[in-house]
Amino acid sequence: MKTDYDKKAATEIILGFDNRPEMLVQILHAFVARFAYLGEDGVRQIATELNLSRAEVWGVVKFYHDFRTEAPGRTVIKICQSEACQAMGSRDLTAHAEKTLGISMGSGDRAHTLEPVYCLGNCACSPAVMIDDQVYGRVDTRRFDTLVTDAESQ
Amino acid sequence: MSAADTIRVFVPRETAALSLGADDVADAVERTAKELKCKLEVIRNGSRGLSYLEPMVEVQVGEDRFAYGPVRPADIVDLFAADFLHGGEHALALGNTANIPYLKSQQRWTFRRCGLIDPLSVADYQRHGGFAGLRKAFETGSTAIIEAVTESGLRGRGGAGFPTGIKWKTVAGAQADQKYIVCNADEGDSGTFSDRILMESDPFTLIEGMVIAAFAVGASRGYIYLRSEYPLARTVLEKALSICKDHHWLGKDIAGSGFEFDIELHLGAGSYVCGEETAMLESLEGKPGLVRYKPPLPALEGLFGKPTVVNNVVTLASVPDIARLGADAYADYGVGRSRGTLAFQLAGNIKRGGLVELAFGATLRELIEDWGGGTASGRPLRAVQIGGPLGAYFPESLLDTALDYEAFAALDGMLGHGGVVVFDDTVDMAAQARFAMEFCAVESCGKCTPCRIGSVRGVEVIDRIVANENREENLKLLHDLCTTMIDGSLCAMGGLTPLPVRSALKYFPEDFAPTAGGS
Numbered sequence: 284m285k286t287d288y289d290k291k292a293a294t295e296i297i298l299g300f301d302n303r304p305e306m307l308v309q310i311l312h313a314f315v316a317r318f319a320y321l322g323e324d325g326v327r328q329i330a331t332e333l334n335l336s337r338a339e340v341w342g343v344v345k346f347y348h349d350f351r352t353e354a355p356g357r358t359v360i361k362i363c364q365s366e367a368c369q370a371m372g373s374r375d376l377t378a379h380a381e382k383t384l385g386i387s388m389g390s391g392d393r394a395h396t397l398e399p400v401y402c403l404g405n406c407a408c409s410p411a412v413m414i415d416d417q418v419y420g421r422v423d424t425r426r427f428d429t430l431v432t433d434a435e436s437q
Numbered sequence: 438m439s440a441a442d443t444i445r446v447f448v449p450r451e452t453a454a455l456s457l458g459a460d461d462v463a464d465a466v467e468r469t470a471k472e473l474k475c476k477l478e479v480i481r482n483g484s485r486g487l488s489y490l491e492p493m494v495e496v497q498v499g500e501d502r503f504a505y506g507p508v509r510p511a512d513i514v515d516l517f518a519a520d521f522l523h524g525g526e527h528a529l530a531l532g533n534t535a536n537i538p539y540l541k542s543q544q545r546w547t548f549r550r551c552g553l554i555d556p557l558s559v560a561d562y563q564r565h566g567g568f569a570g571l572r573k574a575f576e577t578g579s580t581a582i583i584e585a586v587t588e589s590g591l592r593g594r595g596g597a598g599f600p601t602g603i604k605w606k607t608v609a610g611a612q613a614d615q616k617y618i619v620c621n622a623d624e625g626d627s628g629t630f631s632d633r634i635l636m637e638s639d640p641f642t643l644i645e646g647m648v649i650a651a652f653a654v655g656a657s658r659g660y661i662y663l664r665s666e667y668p669l670a671r672t673v674l675e676k677a678l679s680i681c682k683d684h685h686w687l688g689k690d691i692a693g694s695g696f697e698f699d700i701e702l703h704l705g706a707g708s709y710v711c712g713e714e715t716a717m718l719e720s721l722e723g724k725p726g727l728v729r730y731k732p733p734l735p736a737l738e739g740l741f742g743k744p745t746v747v748n749n750v751v752t753l754a755s756v757p758d759i760a761r762l763g764a765d766a767y768a769d770y771g772v773g774r775s776r777g778t779l780a781f782q783l784a785g786n787i788k789r790g791g792l793v794e795l796a797f798g799a800t801l802r803e804l805i806e807d808w809g810g811g812t813a814s815g816r817p818l819r820a821v822q823i824g825g826p827l828g829a830y831f832p833e834s835l836l837d838t839a840l841d842y843e844a845f846a847a848l849d850g851m852l853g854h855g856g857v858v859v860f861d862d863t864v865d866m867a868a869q870a871r872f873a874m875e876f877c878a879v880e881s882c883g884k885c886t887p888c889r890i891g892s893v894r895g896v897e898v899i900d901r902i903v904a905n906e907n908r909e910e911n912l913k914l915l916h917d918l919c920t921t922m923i924d925g926s927l928c929a930m931g932g933l934t935p936l937p938v939r940s941a942l943k944y945f946p947e948d949f950a951p952t953a954g955g956s
Contacts (some may be wrong), residue, residue, distance in 0.1 A: 305741075307723030312665070337777055344883075346725035348707030365627030365821055366869070367858045367878075401709055401826075401876065402665050405628040406858065407488035407783060407790025408453050416668050420456035421864070425816030428546055 288324050293424040297332045298372060304333045307343055343354050355396040358434045361413040362388070364399045367406035372423070376410050379424045384431075394435070444477040447502070449552065451484035451637045452669050453630070458510060459492035465513040466494070473517060475526055479524040483638020485552030486780075486792030487539055498524045504531040504903050527925050539789060539808055544770055544796045546778045548631075551792075557676055559684055562641045562668040568686065570757030574649045575694045582653045583609060586756060588764035590776025595621055595712075595749030596853035597929075598825065598842045600761060601756075604746060607736040607875075608654040611744035618651045618659035618698075619721065619740060619747045621804070623705050623712040625664060626825025628784040628856030628956045632750035634792055636670040639754070640677035641686075646753035648691060649760055650746055653697040659700040660740070665707055672674035674702055707824075709880035713928045716745040723877055727882045728928045749854070751780060770796035775841035783809045785858035786824075802836035816861035820869070820945065824853025826876055827933035827939035830869065849936065866945035871899045881930060888931025891922045896936065905951035910947065912949075915942070 296313045300306040307329070314325050317351075321344050330337045344350045362377050383388050384395050391397060405411035408420030412427065414434045422430065448454075448463040463479055470477050487493055493506030494516075504522035505516060510542045512529060519527040541790025552562040564566070574582045587602025593936055597617035608616060620643065624632040637642060647659050663671055678700055681687040687696045703721055703776055705711050709804050711720045715729035757775065759767045768776045775797035781804055783790045787843070805811070806820065812818050820830045829850035831838070860869075874895030881888045898915045902908060919935035926932040942949060 286766075305721070307705055308720055309723075312706065329535060343723070343725055346708065363627075366826060366872070367628045367784040367871070369863070369869070370860045371860055400666060400707075401880070402625055402629075403452075403629045404624060404633040405453055405456050405785070406628045406630055406785065406856070408456055408491070408793075409785060411456065413666075418452050418456045418668075419451060420887040421905075423896060425940075 288318060288322065290324075290328065291295065293325060293328050299331065302332055304335055307340070308337070308347070311344060311347075315342065315350060319353050322352070349375065354392040356394050358394065358431065359396045359398065359415055360384075361398045361400040361403075363401070363403050363405075363409070363411045365402045365406075367402075370408040371409040371421075374408040376412075376422065376424060376427060380427060395431075404408065444475075444915040445480055446477055446522070447480050447482045447486045447495040447497075449492060450481035450669070451491075451665070452633060453488045454484055454491040454493070455669065457491050457507065461492065461510040462492045462508050462513065463508040466480075469513050469517050475517070475522070477522065480555050481557045482914055483551050483556065484634055485534065485540060486535065486548060486634055486794075488578060489789040490531065490791075494521075495529070502534045504534040504537065505529040506531060531662060532735070537944055539793075542808075543794050544778050545794050546758060546767065546770070547642070547751055548635060548639075548792060548794045549632055550642065556638050556640055556673055557680060559641065559680060559686075566758070566761060567641055568645055568692070568757075570760035571576065571645050571649055571652075571686075572759045574652055574693065575692065576697070579609065579653045579655070583650060585689065585764045587757055589759045589767040590764075590774070591752065591755055591759065591767065592775070593749055594751035594755070594843070594854065595780065596626070596851070598852075601748065602736070602754055603749070604736055604896065605650065605653050607734070608744045608746050609655070611737055611884065613744050615658070615741075615743045616654055616656035617676075617740045617743055617745040618647050618654070618656045619714075619717065619745055620647055620659065620661040620712065621635070621712065621749045622661050622667075623662040623717060623746055624667075624710045624750070624854070625709045625882055626827075626854050626856050628822065628858035629782050629825060629854045630784075631780040631782055631792055631855060633667055633670055635750055635754050636667070637673050640673050641681065642754045643750055644677060644686065644755055645683050645758040646914050647700060648686065648698055650753060652696055652746065654746055656746065657697055659698060660721055660910065661702050662701060662705060662711070662721060663756060664705045664712075672702065679902070694848065709876075710882045710928075710930050713930060715928070717733050717860055718745070721783060723954070725882070727884045728930075730927065751854075771795075772798035772839070772841050773843060775843065778839070779852065779855045781840070781855045781857055781882070783857050783859070786814055787859045788811045789814050797841040799840050800836065801831070801838050801840060801857070804840065805836065809857075812859060812861045814861045814863075815934070816863065818859060819862040819864055819865060820860045822858045822860070822869075822937065823856065824851040824871060825856050827851075827929060827936055828853050828856070829936045830944065835944075851933070851936065866941040866948040867899065867903050870938045870949075871896055871903075872939035873934055873941075874899060875942070877930060877934040878925060885927040885931060887922045887925035888927070888934070889930060890919055891926075892934060894918060895922075895934070899949075900940075902949050909952070912942075920929040
């Protein structure tokens with residue numbers, strides 16, 4: 284994942300969706316996958332090429348949890364906050380993560396971003412955690428520490 | 438040794454199995470086989486839904502499959518030593534897969550191929566009855582297929598339980614130059630994963646169901662709206678769609694019928710409310726997922742203002758076998774107006790979590806005790822939330838409730854998408870009620886006031902009750918607020934959030950008592 288904005292690469296992404304405005308949510312996904320987050324330059328370009336106002340594009344960006352507007356930490360950790368995971372200790376796991384990583388849920392630093400997620404569909408093997416797009420089940424505090432260390436060393 | 442003699446080992450590539458190390462298990466099998474110069478083929482199947490046994494490895498022995506689980510990479514050398522390749526005895530041996538009681542006692546209809554086949558092999562799919570329903574639909578015609586779906590009694594499995602045949606008939610009867618099929622694969626309810634298991638384990642069934650729906654109503658374009666939290670389902674669906682196009686099960690002139698239909702995969706972006714059908718349509722149009730007013734119904738003015746069938750994954754995936762085997766075969770399952778099967782999902786604090794597809798009518802107790810084996814912690818069960826975050830919390834005393842739509846509605850609960858989340862006696866029900874309001878506040882689309890503001894006020898009022906501030910007045914206020922949300926919200930998000938809140942208050946009032954402490 285490169286975080287430097289690249290106007291040419293951005294044009295290619297939008298062209299890949301045939302400049303269709305109804306593909307905006309999909310285009311924003313592709314931008315986040317490519318540039319890690321959405322900034323003013325990206326939103327401006329998308330608005331111009333889809334013939335939308337910047338306000339319309341920002342409106343979509345801000346509505347959805349997935350569209351970051353700031354660069355994330357090197358390791359992105361999501362802990363499920365939903366009921367099935369609560370039933371197996373996700374509240375305690377979240378508190379442990381906040382303490383060991385030194386950041387609060389919904390924030391981050393250069394090394395880590397800690398985000399809530401509402402269900403990863405792994406509810407029979409809860410609590411569930413997603414680290415850089417990999418889902419893990421039955422994560423207790425010890426397994427959490429191991430998984431984070433492993434992710435950091437990759 | 439001929440190809441037919443090659444030993445086949447199945448290691449699931451499914452999220453629950455992968456989350457517990459299935460990839461490492463597959464690697465260990467291959468590596469050990471190589472070291473022992475043992476010729477075998479590793480097939481990455483989907484999941485049988487026995488999540489508590491994942492990663493569950495199976496071996497083909499003659500006509501049968503023998504299962505072992507839960508398997509860790511470190512167990513592999515030992516399994517080879519025990520001759521597991523021929524069904525040998527081992528501490529992890531589960532015997533013939535088909536005879537595992539958890540699976541054998543189910544009524545598998547929609548999920549019968551899950552875990553059995555290679556999810557991306559068209560040949561495997563067709564060997565197990567795949568695409569026969571679609572061929573039958575092409576033969577009998579669109580009117581007959583709508584009739585079959587109506588007579589089967591199939592109702593929307595996403596949660597609302599609306600009769601599928603009636604929805605299809607409405608769209609079929611609408612006059613328009615373009616109609617759409619939208620598959621709701623935004624399975625956001627906590628405690629539910631049946632859509633995911635189906636998409637990861639048997640994606641062609643969903644595609645076949647969508648083609649049948651399209652043929653029935655005269656639609657030429659379809660969309661699958663998949664939640665972004667399911668990266669593996671995305672990968673599998675992308676491949677499955679591409680394979681179907683290559684094999685002419687999608688595109689122009691499907692299977693020589695002259696019928697044309699194509700499917701595009703769209704990703705959601707982390708918004709729970711986009712599982713509501715009109716918010717989903719907005720999202721598919723590239724907009725914020727704001728709920729629409731109804732009417733007009735999506736069946737008449739849906740995606741881009743055109744007649745649209747919006748159905749859940751399981752609903753659509755139940756159709757191919759209804760087309761193939763007939764309406765009666767499906768309607769024979771079930772009770773009253775709840776016909777057919779529902780895939781229940783056992784989740785949370787449960788010993789044997791997984792997918793249990795049953796005819797309607799069994800009881801919640803049977804599901805939790807016979808299949809689930811009670812709590813994972815071994816502590817007493819205290820509460821069960823059924824139907825996702827908008828479903829009611831039931832106490833132990835209601836476990837004998839029959840699992841059908843009407844029985845749950847009569848108790849101010851809902852079966853919804855079939856998610857069953859179990860809590861032991863360490864649960865704080867005031868915290869759960871507060872979370873229901875908090876979740877609504879986070880996920881509300883913001884279009885209507887009862888949901889947007891009511892949920893925020895709900896959190897505050899519950900906090901005051903737990904802190905024992907003007908207790909009686911605040912309890913009354915909370916009930917009033919719930920009534921306002923139920924009566925005044927545009928969609929189920931605000932309209933059903935009071936269900937978990939009121940049930941928590943009704944059945945677990947002691948947790949809201951001044952001495953309870955709260956969270």
